[in-house]
Amino acid sequence: MPDSPIETRGWTALLEKNPWVVFLLPFIVFMVVTSLEPTPDRSGGAFGLVIPYDYYPWVYAAKIVLTLLAVGLVWPGYRWFPLRVSPLAVIVGVVGVVFWIGLCKLEFEANVLGPLFDNRPAQWLGLDGMFKATSTRSAYNPFEHLAARPAAAWGFLAVRFVGLALVVPVIEEFFLRGFLMRFVMARDWWKVPFGQVTATAVVVGTLFPMLMHPAELLAAAVWFSMVTWLMARTRNLWDCVAAHMVTNFLLGVYVVTSGNWHLM
Numbered sequence: 578m579p580d581s582p583i584e585t586r587g588w589t590a591l592l593e594k595n596p597w598v599v600f601l602l603p604f605i606v607f608m609v610v611t612s613l614e615p616t617p618d619r620s621g622g623a624f625g626l627v628i629p630y631d632y633y634p635w636v637y638a639a640k641i642v643l644t645l646l647a648v649g650l651v652w653p654g655y656r657w658f659p660l661r662v663s664p665l666a667v668i669v670g671v672v673g674v675v676f677w678i679g680l681c682k683l684e685f686e687a688n689v690l691g692p693l694f695d696n697r698p699a700q701w702l703g704l705d706g707m708f709k710a711t712s713t714r715s716a717y718n719p720f721e722h723l724a725a726r727p728a729a730a731w732g733f734l735a736v737r738f739v740g741l742a743l744v745v746p747v748i749e750e751f752f753l754r755g756f757l758m759r760f761v762m763a764r765d766w767w768k769v770p771f772g773q774v775t776a777t778a779v780v781v782g783t784l785f786p787m788l789m790h791p792a793e794l795l796a797a798a799v800w801f802s803m804v805t806w807l808m809a810r811t812r813n814l815w816d817c818v819a820a821h822m823v824t825n826f827l828l829g830v831y832v833v834t835s836g837n838w839h840l841m
Contacts, residue, residue, distance in 0.1 A: 589653045596767040599654030600756035603647040603748040610640035616715050633717045634733045641740045644748060655751070658771065658814045666816035669807045670823025673800050677824060678831060680796035681840060714792060718838045734833070741829050741841065746821030749786075753801075754808055754817055758782045772812025779805055800824065 592599055614637065615630045628636060648655075719737075723730035758778040759766040774782075782805045783798055790797040808817050832841050 588650075592651060592654045596654065597756065599651040599657075600751050602651055603644050604752035606647040607640060607644045607744070607748055610636065610643060614640070614715055630717075631722065633715055634719070634723075634729075634736075637715075637717075637740065638733070638736050641736060641744055644740075644744055648744070648747065655747075658755075660815055661813065662819040663811055663813065663816050665811060666807060666813075666819040667823055669803055670820040671827065673803055673820060673824040674827040674831070676799050676803070677793070677796045677828060678840075680799060681793055683795065685795045714839060714841060716839045716841065718836075737841070738826070738829050742822050742826035746818050746825055750804075750814065750817045750821055753782060753786060754805075755814055757785060758805075770812070771814055772808055774805065774809050 613624070613626060613628060615628045615633055617630060719730035719733045723733065755771070756766070758774065758781060759769040759771075761777050761781050762773070762775050763769050779802075783801050786801045787794050787797045804817050804820055807820055808814075828840065832838055
């Protein structure tokens with residue numbers, strides 16, 4: 578990313594004058610639509626909307642389309658970072674999925690954290706059921722819910738993999754490491770060289786994704802710490818994206834082959 582705006586015109590010049598748009602816009606679009614997604618335990622209810630669980634594929638597909646449109650809008654900003662990937666990124670992605678699956682199998686969150694909210698003080702504070710509500714994933718199995726339409730099931734699965742292995746890694750890494758971890762380091766955060774970290778940035782780079790993955794707190798703490806190490810080692814944002822892509826793709830393959838749809 579240029580240290581200061583250069584003489585360009587139009588949309589590219591606007592992005593250079595407002596670099597936060599590059600890192601935040603796709604992520605915000607993704608999260609807003611995610612808030613509408615129904616889960617097995619509740620219908621989508623954000624913004625006063627009630628969306629039945631059967632409509633999950635449509636909501637998810639809309640989310641991916643809208644997010645890709647946002648990515649397209651800010652793509653000139655993505656080009657501030659040289660598109661190259663090191664073998665180390667692939668290794669971190671492969672090792673990462675092993676840790677993610679293994680730590681999720683421990684069910685630390687359900688066995689340890691869940692009971693903390695299942696008591697009278699939590700009920701008095703209105704917190705009972707909060708952990709379960711915030712940690713429930715969609716767990717949508719297209720082969721079960723679209724069993725009568727195999728083509729639709731496979732079609733949605735393809736869309737799901739595009740979101741899981743392509744879209745999510747890009748928008749999350751650009752937001753978390755391209756923006757948030759640098760934002761807490763300096764007022765002129767866009768001037769902070771990528772890969773430079775402080776203790777505060779490392780803590781934020783771990784705690785924030787843990788909050789985004791409440792059902793996999795332990796796995797998120799370990800996995801995102803690994804990618805922070807990769808970031809500091811290679812100082813390459815696309816390495817972080819690539820590691821995320823490898824982990825998410827292999828996780829998706831594991832879910833489909835094992836039937837553990839609660840991980841998606």
